[in-house]
Every structure is written in C-alpha cells, then in structure tokens.
Amino acid sequence: MLGYTIRRLLQFVPILIGLVTVLFALLNILPGDPARMMAGPFADPDVVKTIREEMGFDRPLWIQYLDNLWDLARGEFGRSYQSRRPILKDILEVFPKTVQLAIAAELTSALMGIWLGVIAATRRNGWADRLIMTIAALNLSFPLFWLALMLQIVFAVFWRLLPPSGYGSGFDSFIILPAVTLALPSLGLLARITRAALLEIMGEDYIRTARAKGLRGPLVMRRHILPNALIPIVTTIGTDFVRLLGGIPIIEVIFVWPGIGKYAYDALVFRDLPALQASVIVLAVSVSLVNLVVDLLYAFINPRIRYV
C-alpha cells in the first residue's frame, strides 16, 4: 500500500512538469508585456526597462523556462506581479478558505444525497421516490453560475436570509450559499447511486435474514444495508468531490469567496503569470491528492481490493 502510494506520487512529477510547460507556452503567447503590467500604464519607458531587466524578461525564453522549472522544483513560486508579495504567502492565505468551502459543499452533497437516496430506496416507486429521482435527473442540468445567481436572488435579495456574497470567519452564514450551490448538481447523482446500491443490497438473502430475526427497518438499514452499499457510494463521493473542485473557481468568483479559485481568476485577469501558474499547480495537485485518497479509501472499505 505504501509502495503504491509512493509510486502514485512519483507519477505525478512528470505530469506537473508537463502542466508547467503547457502553461508556460500558453502564457508566453499571451499578449501584454509583463514588465509594462507591473510598471503601470503611465510608467516611464526607463522604469519599464529596469523592471524587465530586473525580472529577467529580457532573457531567452528557454532560459526563463528552465529557470522557472528550477524555481518550482525548489518550491519557489516567486512574487506576485500584482501584490508584489511572495506567492507562497498568498496561497497559504487563500487555500485554507477553499478547503473550507470544498469540505462544506461535499458534506452537504454527501449527507443530503445519501439521505435522499435512502428515502427513495425505502419508498421505492412511491411518490417520494419518483419526486426525488425526477429532481435528481434535473439537477445535473443547471449551469452552475446561473444557479448561483438565482440562489442569491431568492435567499439574499428577496428573503434576506443569507449574505449574498463575501467571506465571514469560515463556517458561518457566508458559506451556506456557495456550499449549497456547489453541492446541488452532485446531490442528485449521489441520490441515484445510493438508491441503486441500496436496492441491490436489499434483495440479498442476509437482509431477509436480518428482517426475519425481527430487526427493525432503520436498524437493518444502518447495520446491514448501508455498510454493504458503501463502496459505490464512496466511489461516487470521491469522483464527485473532484467534479466539485472543478466548479470551485466559478463559485468563488461569483460569491467573492477569497479562495484559490478567485485568486487564480484574478491572476488571469491581471496577467499575473506566476500567481496563475502557482494556483493552477496547487489546484491540480489537490485534485490528484483527492484522487489518490479516494483510491486508498476504496481499498480500505473493500478489503478484497489490494494495491501492489
């Protein structure tokens, strides 16, 4: 298991190098002179020239590229063009906020999705089941940015229950709208998977045995059905968490959540190339770590799987 983990982590090194290479190529075609961006629109040409020499923008591209790679290999993200602060400092500030949002969203999605799936499965073909499954089918179709806007209108503008956007102190009323918006599209999928997994287990002989020996419905569900149906559910939560991380930049920008997605977006808008590069790397690494954790968790839940 340890060997597997190490191998997976090592596999990520060439991917990261590729990522940096693609980004470097893209960002150097990007119109706009970074030295001029840093100096400001009305700067003296001499100042621009000084900055260009200081930052090394006048060197050949391939030297800049290797230099960039070497810096990153030493964990040196450089300074933001925009804030002039070390990017690592910025990232350490914004990343935990993204983690908060992602966890809140995934918890909402997982708990609600499993709960709805259990309801649908236990009342199979009843009106509740049909309602939940219909909503589950609809769920996947909402554009995230529009859903965000509509929830803002309803809960923040008309009912004034929640703040429309911004960041409070972490897990407070500010996190509810962005987390729920992120959770909604995946909730339906999870409900569907849960329902299907439960229905399959419910047909097994040992469930009939459990009922026959007089266990109550909820207890059978908690003790015998849910644990055995856990594998597809956990797998779905894992893949769903990855999907959810993909929506994070959109949600953070709309809800002005000062996380790494908003940081990356701002960096792109202001052509702050090192900041954009750093945040893309951090996001990519987090996604692959989540993938790895999901795979390991999968083996943990299902002892029949062994990674070697």
Next chain:
Amino acid sequence: MRSSIREFATFDWRRFRQARLPLVGVGVILVFVLLAALAPFIVSDPTQIEMRREQDGETITPPFPPNPRNLFGTDQLGRDIFARVVFGLRTSLIVGILVRGLSMVAGTMLGLISGYFPKAVDDVIMRITDIMLAFPVILLAMTVTAVLGPGLVTVCVALALVAWPDVARLVRGQVLAVREQSYVESARCVGAGNWRILLRHVLPNCMGPIIVAFSMGIPGAIMYEAGLSFFGFGIQPPTPNLGSIISDGRGYITVAPWYPGFPGLVLTLLVLSVNLVGDGLIDVMNPRAARGVGSGHSAA
C-alpha cells in the same frame, strides 16, 4: 426470485422514462433548433433599443417587465430579451455541435492511434491526456481564450482543447478490446494495412460509445461556453449569447429578475433536453463504458 407484483408496477414507469423522456428532449431540441434557424423571421430585432414607453397614460423606462410584446421582458436598454435569447440559442447550438465535433474528431483519432499502435506511441499520447486532465478545466479554457482572444472560433478551439482527452481515453479503451477480435486478425492476414484496419474495422466497431460520448459531451460544451461568456472570456457583445445576457442581467436582479432569469431557464432546458437524449441513447446502445464521459457536464 425477486420479481413480484411490485416489479410489475415499476415496469411501466421505467418504460415511460426510457422511451418518453428522450422523445421530449428531442422535441424541445427541435423547437430550439427551429427557433434558432428561423430567428430573423420569428422575433423582432434583438438590437432594437427603446428607452421609454407609454403605458396606462404614464411614461415608463426600461427594463420593462414581461408583457405581450416582450415575452421575457426587456433589458435596461429596452431590447427584447426573448429575441436576444433566440439569437443566443443560435450561438449555443453552434458552439455545442462544433466543440463536440472538434473534440470528438481529435479525441477519436488520438484514441485510435493510442490503442492500436505500439506501447511507446500509446505512452506518449496517454501522458499528454494525463497532463491535460490535470488542469482545472475552466481555468485552462479561460487561459486559452485569453491567449487566442475572445470570439466564437477561439471559444470553440479552447473548449475542444479541454474536452478531447476524455474522448481519447474512451476510444483507446474500446480499441484495446476490439483489436484482439478475430476479424482484426483476419484483416491483417489478408494483407490490410494498419490504417485500413483502424478505419474500416476497428473504428466502426467503436461507434456506439463514440456516438453516446458525442451526445453526452454537448451539454458540457454549451454550459462551458455560457460560463466563459458569463465571465467575459467568451463570445463578446453585440453577438447575443446566453452567458453574456445572464452576466449583463446580474446588475438588475433586484429590479428585473426576469432579465437574468429567463435566459438561464432556456439554457437549463436546452442542456436538460440534450442530457435526456443522451440518456436515451445509452439505453438504446448500452455501451457501459461511455457512462463516465458526460461527467463534465455539470461542472460549469
């Protein structure tokens, strides 16, 4: 021995879902396609500005709420939102088909090559897909449009660029299974070349999942395009476009909720219909492997 009376009861409902909903989807798409194709003949000029209007003896200023003349109301310049949405549908449909077409062609070619040719080729292509898949999709698409400049073509290129790796993986998986079949061996025995085998024997036998992947990927393309335009990285005004209408409407959500509301509903309906058709195709063709391909379709 699980079948019971209850199972019988599910039968109709399931068949209803499997057979009717995709048809509903096809119907909605047809209506949208007709609207988009005949837009200039059906709706008024989407750029027509109207800064004041007499109503009940009073002069009112835009945005006008929905009324018989403006089904979805108007924007802050008095432009008819229904007309703008219909023209925006054109963009969405074109982008959806074009992006998916581009990414399918590129992904299928690379998937065929990757699955069929020696391991070294396979490794190179698969490592490239690994790299592309590691990118945060929306950020990569935004960066590419920032590099290429905004506009319909660049948006399509950017979105195709982020979508092909999934297709390549799917097709590669199919090829790996198909190339072991005896008919491939027979073709080789009678002297068919690699490309002939690939295009005449392997590709046709991968078509089921490819068709499903095509339809399952369209909603994602439509939503990402709208998302990019919403953030100002996509198609620029004055080209009517659902994402930018919703974006413009953001500032008016308190006084004119219909302004961002209706375009979003239409977008949702379009995406939902294409999803329904895709689900229907899966049920008809049942290529299990294609299920995961549409997974990007809710990320925007």
